[in-house]
């Protein structure tokens with residue numbers, strides 16, 4: 190990957206000097222500089238200037254680190270502040286402001302925008318190490334997202350619809366995407382999350398919600414050329430809201446997108462069709478197969494059919510489906526005992542706690558498993574595992 194703008198780095202010195210704490214404010218002026226002590230203050234001033242220059246170099250190095258993280262890794266020196274030198278809090282705030290100001294009109298990172306990291310290596314590694322029991326989602330999400338983001342000029346948004354029981358990792362994958370595609374993860378300016386029952390609870394305000402959603406999407410796209418919108422509880426989204434999304438999901442005429450490449454990803458998270466997915470996995474396991482044998486071709490047609498037939502009121506998802514506006518259906522399989530154990534292990538590790546095999550078993554046994562006879566699948570997946578480990582802390 191080549192940087193877009195390998196221009197020489199020249200610190201905007203004046204700006205940086207403005208940011209500096211005034212070097213030893215008391216003293217310089219109070220000093221009447223008596224003729225006999227003339228060398229003293231001059232010497233002092235020289236030292237202060239030197240200190241200020243060193244400090245401004247530090248500021249510059251830090252700013253450069255934020256703006257061109259690659260350079261920073263190469264010389265490494267700027268990232269590790271020298272002993273005894275720490276950036277004052279105020280300085281850090283200035284630095285953040287300066288960085289975002291600078292990046293708002295400079296192509297300063299590989300992606301052309303420092304807020305966008307698109308770390309596919311990180312995404313791939315997270316999906317294979319931190320996500321458990323989801324071989325289909327792991328493959329499909331990586332391929333679909335990478336394929337889309339590597340297109341020079343996509344003519345529509347990408348829409349992925351995640352289906353599965355609660356606790357199977359739909360929100361987790363959405364978070365991993367945000368974290369690997371954006372420097373600030375879910376807190377990024379470029380990422381917006383909507384929860385149907387929280388953001389759009391009352392059908393009678395639908396017109397207002399539509400307006401708000403339209404504005405939010407527009408504003409986010411103006412701020413960022415690559416945006417991610419996550420709709421949780423998508424099964425409860427009102428059809429009217431999906432009308433708002435339709436223009437983004439349909440192909441745009443070529444003249445509309447000549448000006449500037451814009452990439453938009455919509456994620457829809459729902460438990461719709463979760464039972465279909467579970468049934469398929471159960472049948473396979475009962476027939477003596479292993480869950481890794483299950484292929485998208487086995488699941489997706491059934492999933493689609495189920496969603497299309499769903500007649501639940503307030504379910505607007507189906508119109509997106511019927512009109513083929515969803516690019517990929519991503520099934521999340523029900524989790525088994527061994528997966529819950531892995532989630533428990535991750536929870537311990539993420540808090541840097543020691544764990545025992547017994548503790549992992551005990552936590553996994555706290556979950557309810559279904560169906561009654563076989564007790565194969567955790568009915569809550571890995572939900573709230575991280576809270577459960579608190580019982581096992583010393």
Ligand SMILES: *[C@@H]1O[C@H](CO)[C@@H](O)[C@H](O)[C@H]1NC(C)=O
Nearest residue numbers: 306308309310311312314315
């Ligand atoms: C991408 O993610 C990996 C794994 O999280 C990390 O080690 C690597 O430093 C990241 N790369 C960049 C350029 O941020």
